[in-house]
Amino acid sequence: MIGRATLLVALLCCALVSCVPTTRDRSTYESKAAATAEKMLSTVRTAELLAQLAQEDRLLPPYASAAASGTEDEATAIQGTFDAIQPPDRVSDDLRDELDELLTTAVSAVSTLRIAARRADFPGMADTRRDLRTVGRQLEAFETEHA
Numbered sequence: 001m002i003g004r005a006t007l008l009v010a011l012l013c014c015a016l017v018s019c020v021p022t023t024r025d026r027s028t029y030e031s032k033a034a035a036t037a038e039k040m041l042s043t044v045r046t047a048e049l050l051a052q053l054a055q056e057d058r059l060l061p062p063y064a065s066a067a068a069s070g071t072e073d074e075a076t077a078i079q080g081t082f083d084a085i086q087p088p089d090r091v092s093d094d095l096r097d098e099l100d101e102l103l104t105t106a107v108s109a110v111s112t113l114r115i116a117a118r119r120a121d122f123p124g125m126a127d128t129r130r131d132l133r134t135v136g137r138q139l140e141a142f143e144t145e146h147a
Contacts (some may be wrong), residue, residue: 023085029092030146033099036082037143040106041136043075047110048132050117055126061117064125068110068117075110079103095146102142106135 023029050067053059059067082103087096109131116124 023088023092025088026092029085029088030095032085033082033095034143034146036078037099037102037139037146040075040078040103041139041143043071043078043110044106044132044136044139047071047075047113048129048136051113051125051127051129051132054117054122055129057122059122061120064117064120064122065114068114068125072107072110072114075103075107079107099142102135102138105131106139109135 023032047068050059050064050071054064079100082096083100087093109128113125113128113132116122116128
């Protein structure tokens with residue numbers, strides 16, 4: 001016999017699964033993808049600024065750590081929000097794959113920055129700048145193409 005707690009958990013899981021955001025058409029999905037690229041670009045530019053300040057030795061270790069952690073949290077949230085949106089068709093699946101690859105690269109670069117910041121490794125933070133700049137350009141191009 002199923003207990004009340006088990007039944008409640010099962011119902012809650014069903015309710016949460018039904019809350020996955022969806023888009024009804026390709027153009028709306030593409031618009032959401034472009035907006036996501038723009039948000040991630042802003043986060044990447046913030047990380048890039050932190051890397052530049054580290055290179056110039058213009059940061060204090062506690063601030064560098066806190067700022068890099070916050071930037072990583074934002075990047076992870078942006079990717080998670082986009083990944084939760086249900087693509088409406090196969091063409092949108094391809095668009096999702098393309099953007100998700102960029103988002104993953106961005107999150108990885110920001111994570112590398114955060115790791116260096118927590119170690120107070122300013123040269124390591126500065127080393128992330130090139131990767132951040134590269135993914136920033138790619139996000140900018142994606143956003144321009146799909147806006």
